[in-house]
Amino acid sequence: MEKINVLDFERSVIAEYTSDIEFLKFLEKNGKKELNLDYSKVELKELEDEDLDTLGEETVLDYLEEVASITLTNEIEGEDFVVQNLPVVASIAFNYLREGVAYLDVVQEGTMGLIKGIEAYKGEIHGDFDNYKNYWIVREMVLFIESKINDIKNEFKSFFKDKRENFGKTKEEESDKSEVYLTEEDLLPNLEAIDKREKLMEKTMDFFALKNRLSKRQIDVLNYYFGFGVDRRYSTFEIEEKLGLNKGDGEVIFEQALLILSTMEGKMFL
Incomplete structure (x- = not known):
């Protein structure tokens, strides 16, 4: 079967x-x-x-445990069909936990893609549904992250525009205190520094430049632990054997991955 690589597909989306x-x-x-x-x-x-060092929330673990408990059956339709495919969405989302986005938001967008895919699916045209739905899930996640990046980028642009226009000016406050926009003490001491930081922002804040917050090893541990894309759920001891990890590493990697998943949004550094 002819293949399309997901990284090429992201660019096309x-x-x-x-x-x-x-x-x-x-x-x-x-x-x-x-x-x-x-x-x-x-x-x-x-x-x-x-x-x-960012506080996490328990709802992510609750969600993943709920999805992991879904019993897969062959004869399903309607709402149940969406539910049966949620483990796939949850698993794919591990690969789209980019800096600046929250895991459950990515899952939500992927679920919307799944629903769109179900509604648009025509077997004679689109072939295997298990493959077809992945296109929709990935596409919605990519578009969500791209939109989120653009929103954050526009906020930065407004910030740099304000700093550039008010460089060296003093703004009188009601308290008789003054705010100096940029002086020698500032991190952006001159207009050239502002331009340089803005160019760095443009280069860094790009979908294909953003790092995923989970490593492959962390993703593998999560998939085995919750039983996504494998025959069953695995214990941390079994995961260590499967992945050739040292004793105790499985639990540590899982806990770190879960903490990353549970942070509301990743930090964005310039």
């Missing part, structure tokens, strides 16, 4: 397929090709303990 109509045309031609969910070429770095 952002460049050409933001419209549902155009995306449906793409799927009529390519829907039967396998979407190869290979993220091995993405540079993934495990965060250090000092990076994990």
Whole structure:
């Protein structure tokens, strides 16, 4: 079967397929090709303990446990069909936990993509549904992250514009105190520094420049632990054997990954 690599598909989504109509045309031609969910070429770095200083929320673990408890059956329809495919959404979302986005938001967008895929699916045109739904799930996650990046980028642009326009000016406050926008003590001491920081922002805040907050090893541990894409749920001891980890590492990696998943949004550094 002819394949489309997911990383190439991401670029196509952002460049050409933001419209549902155009995306449906793409799927009529390519829907039967396998979407190869290979993220091995993405540079993934495990965060250090000092990076994990943001408070988490228990709702992520609750959600994953609920999804992991879904019993898969062959004869399903309607709402149940969406529910049966939630583990796939949860698993794919591990690969789209980019800096600046929250895991459950990514899952929500992927679920909307799943629903769209179910509604648009035509077997004779699109082939295997298990492959077809991945196109929709990935596409919605990519578009969500791209939109989020653009929103944050616009906030930064407004900030730099304000700093540039008010460089060196003093703003009188009601308390008779004054706020100096930029002086020698500031991190942006001159207009050149402002321009340089803005260019760095433009370069850094790009979908393909953002790092995923989970490493491949963390993603593998999560998938085995919750039973996503494998035959059953595995204990941390079994995961250590499967992945060739040292004794005790499985639990540590799982806890770190869960903490990363549970932070509301990742930090964005310039």
